[in-house]
Amino acid sequence: IWQGYRAEMDNPAMLILLPPVLRNRKDVLFGNMPEIYDFHNKIFLHSLENCLGAPERVGCCFLDRREDFQMYEKYCQNKPRSESLWRQCSESSFFQECQRKLEHKLGLDSYLLKPVQRLTKYQLLLKELLKYSTSCDGVQELQEALVAMLDLLKSVNDSMHQISITGYDGDLSELGKVLMQGSFSVWAGHRKGPTKMKDLARFKPMQRHLFLYEKALVFCKKREEHGDGYDKTSSYSFKHFLKV
Numbered sequence: 001i002w003q004g005y006r007a008e009m010d011n012p013a014m015l016i017l018l019p020p021v022l023r024n025r026k027d028v029l030f031g032n033m034p035e036i037y038d039f040h041n042k043i044f045l046h047s048l049e050n051c052l053g054a055p056e057r058v059g060c061c062f063l064d065r066r067e068d069f070q071m072y073e074k075y076c077q078n079k080p081r082s083e084s085l086w087r088q089c090s091e092s093s094f095f096q097e098c099q100r101k102l103e104h105k106l107g108l109d110s111y112l113l114k115p116v117q118r119l120t121k122y123q124l125l126l127k128e129l130l131k132y133s134t135s136c137d138g139v140q141e142l143q144e145a146l147v148a149m150l151d152l153l154k155s156v157n158d159s160m161h162q163i164s165i166t167g168y169d170g171d172l173s174e175l176g177k178v179l180m181q182g183s184f185s186v187w188a189g190h191r192k193g194p195t196k197m198k199d200l201a202r203f204k205p206m207q208r209h210l211f212l213y214e215k216a217l218v219f220c221k222k223r224e225e226h227g228d229g230y231d232k233t234s235s236y237s238f239k240h241f242l243k244v
Contacts, residue, residue: 001111002037004102005095006030017094021085029085029112031078035071036115043068056138058129062122062145069152072119076156077163082112119156123149162211165220167238175241176214184210186219209236217242 008014009026022029047061062069086109089095095108104111126146133139158178165172185205211218220236 001108002030002034005098005108006034008094008098014094014097017092017097019089019092019094021088022092022094025085028078028081031075031082032071033075033112033115036075039065039068039071054138055129056133056136056142059126059138059141059143059145062126062148063141066145066148066152069149070155072115072152073156073159075115076119077159079112079116080163083109086112119153123153158211161209161236164235165211165218165238166235168218172213172218175216175218178211178213180212182210183222184208186210208239211236212244214244216244 006026006029009018009022044061044065047065048058051057051061090107090109099107123146126142126149130139130142130146133142155178158181161181162172162178184207186208187203187205207222209220209222211220218238219240219242220238223235223237
């Protein structure tokens with residue numbers, strides 16, 4: 001994909017087939033796929049191959065590199081932009097010619113989904129290893145690695161919601177990492193003074209989507225999804241925040 005599609009966008013012979021909307025937008029379409037490729041090709045693959053004779057050591061491979069896996073979060077955050085760009089030019093002769101040269105049955109979009117799919121497969125791999133490693137060395141590390149990969153999935157999911165927040169006057173990254181997010185019923189007290197719980201019960205609650213950051217609790221209102229099929233998107237309109 002890197003060589004058969006991404007590099008071809010710089011090939012002078014293919015330039016005539018390249019849609020104008022794609023020019024100088026490799027990083028939007030492919031995200032940080034080269035970074036992910038280098039990590040696996042030069043580092044992680046070799047670590048796993050060293051465990052061929054002792055599969056129970058696989059847990060350590062994940063734990064030693066847990067920080068590196070955060071690159072998947074960056075890839076997933078870019079995915080909506082990538083998909084939007086792909087929809088604009090998926091029928092172009094440029095992609096058709098690249099696919100023909102590679103002799104691929106599937107289009108580029110199927111391969112751009114691979115990193116996201118792989119992210120969910122790590123925890124399945126670790127669960128399978130744990131199933132057959134009940135009483136041997138490395139079980140503790142395998143369990144910790146599974147927890148780390150599940151935490152990564154949750155972190156990616158939370159960050160995907162975060163990128164849809166609109167109307168916040170500032171930099172959300174300054175609030176730290178998203179620890180949790182979800183929908184809540186929220187009551188607002190009267191501005192003139194404290195409100196008793198029994199008085200609040202008379203009022204209809206507001207539905208809000210809350211994001212708990214390390215430094216603040218952010219209140220948003222979820223906007224209805226719009227568009228059809230792949231174009232369906234949700235957004236969160238910023239309302240208020242409390243410092244933690």
